[in-house]
Amino acid sequence: MPDTLQTPAGHVRLGSNSGQPMTRRDGIAKVTGTATYAADNRPDRLAHAVFASAGIARGRVVSLNVEAAKSHPEVIEVITPDNRPALHLDPDGKSHPFSWRIEALQDNTVRYAGQPIALVVAETLEAATEGARLLAPEYDTDPARIGFENGEAYDPPAVGIGGNPSFSKGDFDTGFSNSEHRIGASVDTPAQYHNAMEPHAIVAEWSGDHLTIDTPNQAIHLARGAFAGYFGIPPENVTLRSPFIGGGFGSKAILVGPQILAIMAARMVDRPVKLVLRRDQMFGPVQHRGATRQKLRIGTDGNGLIKALEHEATASTSSFDDFIEGAGNASLNMYASPAIVARHSAVRVDTGTPGPMRAPGEASGSAALEIAIDKAAEAVGMDPLEFRLRNYAETDPASGKPFSAKSLRECYELAAQKFGWSDRPLAPGQMRDENGMLVGWGMGSALFPAPMFAAQARATLRRDGTALVETSGADMGQGAWTALAQIAADGVGLPVDRIEFMSGTTDQPDAGVAGGSGHTASAGGALFEAGSNAVQKLADLATADPESPLFGAGNTGVEAREGRLFRADDESRSESYADILERAGLERIDAMGSGGRDPANTEARAMFSHGAVFAEVKIDPDLFQIRVSRLIGAFAAGRIINPHLAKSQLTGGMIWGIGFALHEEGIHDLRSGRPLNADLAGYHVPVNADAPHVEALLVDEDDPYVNALGIKGVGEIGITGSVGAIANAVWHATGKRISSYPIHIDALLS
Amino acid sequence: MTLSISLSVNGESLNVPLEDTRTTLLDLLREHIGLTGTKKGCDRGQCGACTVLLDGKRINACLTLAASVDGTDVTTIEGLAQGDTLHPVQAAFIEHDGFQCGYCTTGQIMSAVGLLSEGDAGADPERIREGMSGNICRCAAYPGITAAVLDAERRQSESEGTSV
Ligand code: FES
Ligand code: FES
Numbered sequence: 001m002p003d004t005l006q007t008p009a010g011h012v013r014l015g016s017n018s019g020q021p022m023t024r025r026d027g028i029a030k031v032t033g034t035a036t037y038a039a040d041n042r043p044d045r046l047a048h049a050v051f052a053s054a055g056i057a058r059g060r061v062v063s064l065n066v067e068a069a070k071s072h073p074e075v076i077e078v079i080t081p082d083n084r085p086a087l088h089l090d091p092d093g094k095s096h097p098f099s100w101r102i103e104a105l106q107d108n109t110v111r112y113a114g115q116p117i118a119l120v121v122a123e124t125l126e127a128a129t130e131g132a133r134l135l136a137p138e139y140d141t142d143p144a145r146i147g148f149e150n151g152e153a154y155d156p157p158a159v160g161i162g163g164n165p166s167f168s169k170g171d172f173d174t175g176f177s178n179s180e181h182r183i184g185a186s187v188d189t190p191a192q193y194h195n196a197m198e199p200h201a202i203v204a205e206w207s208g209d210h211l212t213i214d215t216p217n218q219a220i221h222l223a224r225g226a227f228a229g230y231f232g233i234p235p236e237n238v239t240l241r242s243p244f245i246g247g248g249f250g251s252k253a254i255l256v257g258p259q260i261l262a263i264m265a266a267r268m269v270d271r272p273v274k275l276v277l278r279r280d281q282m283f284g285p286v287q288h289r290g291a292t293r294q295k296l297r298i299g300t301d302g303n304g305l306i307k308a309l310e311h312e313a314t315a316s317t318s319s320f321d322d323f324i325e326g327a328g329n330a331s332l333n334m335y336a337s338p339a340i341v342a343r344h345s346a347v348r349v350d351t352g353t354p355g356p357m358r359a360p361g362e363a364s365g366s367a368a369l370e371i372a373i374d375k376a377a378e379a380v381g382m383d384p385l386e387f388r389l390r391n392y393a394e395t396d397p398a399s400g401k402p403f404s405a406k407s408l409r410e411c412y413e414l415a416a417q418k419f420g421w422s423d424r425p426l427a428p429g430q431m432r433d434e435n436g437m438l439v440g441w442g443m444g445s446a447l448f449p450a451p452m453f454a455a456q457a458r459a460t461l462r463r464d465g466t467a468l469v470e471t472s473g474a475d476m477g478q479g480a481w482t483a484l485a486q487i488a489a490d491g492v493g494l495p496v497d498r499i500e501f502m503s504g505t506t507d508q509p510d511a512g513v514a515g516g517s518g519h520t521a522s523a524g525g526a527l528f529e530a531g532s533n534a535v536q537k538l539a540d541l542a543t544a545d546p547e548s549p550l551f552g553a554g555n556t557g558v559e560a561r562e563g564r565l566f567r568a569d570d571e572s573r574s575e576s577y578a579d580i581l582e583r584a585g586l587e588r589i590d591a592m593g594s595g596g597r598d599p600a601n602t603e604a605r606a607m608f609s610h611g612a613v614f615a616e617v618k619i620d621p622d623l624f625q626i627r628v629s630r631l632i633g634a635f636a637a638g639r640i641i642n643p644h645l646a647k648s649q650l651t652g653g654m655i656w657g658i659g660f661a662l663h664e665e666g667i668h669d670l671r672s673g674r675p676l677n678a679d680l681a682g683y684h685v686p687v688n689a690d691a692p693h694v695e696a697l698l699v700d701e702d703d704p705y706v707n708a709l710g711i712k713g714v715g716e717i718g719i720t721g722s723v724g725a726i727a728n729a730v731w732h733a734t735g736k737r738i739s740s741y742p743i744h745i746d747a748l749l750s
Numbered sequence: 751m752t753l754s755i756s757l758s759v760n761g762e763s764l765n766v767p768l769e770d771t772r773t774t775l776l777d778l779l780r781e782h783i784g785l786t787g788t789k790k791g792c793d794r795g796q797c798g799a800c801t802v803l804l805d806g807k808r809i810n811a812c813l814t815l816a817a818s819v820d821g822t823d824v825t826t827i828e829g830l831a832q833g834d835t836l837h838p839v840q841a842a843f844i845e846h847d848g849f850q851c852g853y854c855t856t857g858q859i860m861s862a863v864g865l866l867s868e869g870d871a872g873a874d875p876e877r878i879r880e881g882m883s884g885n886i887c888r889c890a891a892y893p894g895i896t897a898a899v900l901d902a903e904r905r906q907s908e909s910e911g912t913s914v
Contacts, residue, residue, distance in 0.1 A: 023844050023845060023847065024844065024847070024849075026852070027843075027844035028836070028844070029852075030849055030852030030855050030856075031827075031836065031840040031841075031843050031844055031849070031855060031856075031859060032787070032827065032828070032830070032831055032836070032840065033785075033786070033787015033788070033826070033827035033828050033856045034787065035852050036786070037789070037853060039786075039790070040780075040786035042781070042784065042786075124769070124770060124781075125777060125781065126770045126772040126773060126777075127770070130772075195888055196851070196853070196888055197789075197791045197797065197799055197851070197853040197854045197886065197887070197888045197889075198789070198791070198851070198853040199790070199791070244851070244852060244853075245851060246789075246851045246852070246853030247850075247851040247853060247888050247889055248851075249888075276790070278793060279791070279792040279793065279794070279796075279797075475851075476850075476851050477849075477850030477851030477852065477889045478850065479850070644847055645847065647847075648847045648850055648889075648891060648893075648894060649850070651890070651892075651893050652850060652889050652890040652891065655890035655892060656890060659890075679792065679794065679796060680791075680792050680796040680797050680886060681794075681796045685886060685888060686890060686892075687883040687884075687885075687886055687892075688878075688879040688880075688882045688883045688885070688887075688892045688895060688896060689876075689879045689880050689883045690883075691879075691890065691892045691893070692875075692876065692879060694892070694893055695893075
């Protein structure tokens, strides 16, 4: 059986470009070092900026030795709350749902350790760095509030971005108390930091009232409007270039304070200014995944049918803004249950504000849910896969709506078979490998919603037989430039090598947000429609022209393929795009298109990608060092445009699952509130040796409702399911259920 | 007093004024010489994004003071391909999708070239993974990276075999 099943899906017929495992179109640029990331820009007269970070978590800056910094050779300017120019918008305001309260030196208050408290601009990076050090701040310090016990609790009005903080269906209490088997699970997840390999960076340059910014950004037009707002200029006056993003994972979608500081500095010193965060500065002002404390209860009958499911989550946020991990909502759409409750509370602590990080809500929630489900299966004495199949949701458990498409059963089957799950002993602690390591097998179910954003694109057919397609997409590694070009090529009916694909700046039409795993669907839909519209215009020309072999075919009577229009009823009559344009005396013909979803389908259906992940761990019986020796997942996410790149996205997400389960943890000192491990030696992310065998399989899925192209996303789902699968494998190896991530050796020693 | 250093970068002899003795080799390459293919991920030897070859050995350019490389031979990612012909490791990275965002990639490739010339890992995937673990890829393109290095190793040993 092949790992990849490829048959056409969706109700729009795509051409021969989509579905091909093309290598990346930006591959050569990336392997030769010519791909230009923001910090690689070096305009003439460039000045370098470095910000000084607060060394306390709460209080006020009472003094800065500005004089010392200024008198350091080559320092040009020191910006503090005393001399910073006014902004047009309040940095503590929230102009739309995607704006966070930011620090732009508005006053001397310190709200978290690592907050920018002053900015030094110098001729060289070395001088700016030394200047920032010479500021030697003194503080008036208030006690830091760190951790769930010490923060200020409150009921959040929303979770995630506008998500519902509570949900209830059926009668949980009765269902639970009447259940034959009842289990509870408590699971803590720590603060995690995105830590894209590319630190946040910006090069800002003013020319009169026009601002040019090189900065990595996942939502270029949205950011353009936000930058313009802070500086009181029209959005058209902002040129934003983000051709390559060195990893985003959610942290580069929303504007952050340091970007504003650099732009401000560029205006003050009237020179281009570059500001690149140091790695330790990535642990404060640029968001993180907030910590959660979760409690679940599940009741089942004697046959293993879930009768009641409750998921409570407390999430931490900053003292001054709200982003609440919607972890409890991970239990709303996965397993069937007549009674489901999800509830959220929040705690304010003295850290930077959290934000969306790869699979926000879903990752943390799934990490806890899958442990609880495993415990419920254990209580019934059932195989974990059989238990999950027993409770398979045929319709969306929360809304009762049918799924637009759901192929989770096929995912379970394919991944279980590849993994060899049927040989698994039911009881824990039964398996050893040839070196005497404890071996455990665990599984988890994966799920991620399929959102879409408004997106626009333009397609231009040119007389030389090529096409220009444009949308302001963001390639942060997901392969947008490749997959979107494949879709665009099918839209204009040309081979992909005859497409010029322009993307990544504000010069192109708004491609929406590269987030929520919805970019390919949204921007791809827009590109496809723009292409079809341009071809339509060409067909109108040809079919109305008595000299064309297509004359009289009617504008629906032609098909576009390989740069030619064919009569649908007579393949022998065709004409090339170039000839049609030439005879019409046109150099080019263009059209716009937009992406989106039929609102009637949104109303009627629940839309998710699904998957199943199986993990094998090997654990040293004396030292309890844990290794994930195999991680195999199968995923169904609608039509796959490029299986080569989709698999990379999925295995990348699964390896994030290894990081979540075993490594990642932002630790703050309870007393000072300072991050204790703000570097890559202290904050561990998986390295190559941590992921010896990670494999993603694709299950073909025809989803006729999700959008015209039948596309869902693959960027985030890989992390869901994987985390719980690893925790469950650890249990299967050792008999120990863990109650917090990452799983430390000491949790197994006790 | 301004010092200057002489070194060879990608085969070209350079004499570079060193205005600031605090400058690292990484910043020298990126900000002074203008070779921005080498990336900064941490600036303290913890990520490998800045890997270059110094006299043929892989090193972290961020941990190397520019003042200390006088008289050496530095190879960066810009010096790897022969004109339009990619180095086999570069080609293998494209073929096996050994990257996503591309930010760690130049460091990964230089590290892989260094690893292959060290000759210790051979065709053993486990040793390759270990030998490449000083290069963090947050996109976690590790399966592709390992496959690419294995493939390049195979091609290299085949061509060595035929040339003997
Ligand atoms: S930048 Fe040199 S090791 Fe990270
Ligand atoms: S490709 Fe993105 S960090 Fe490696």
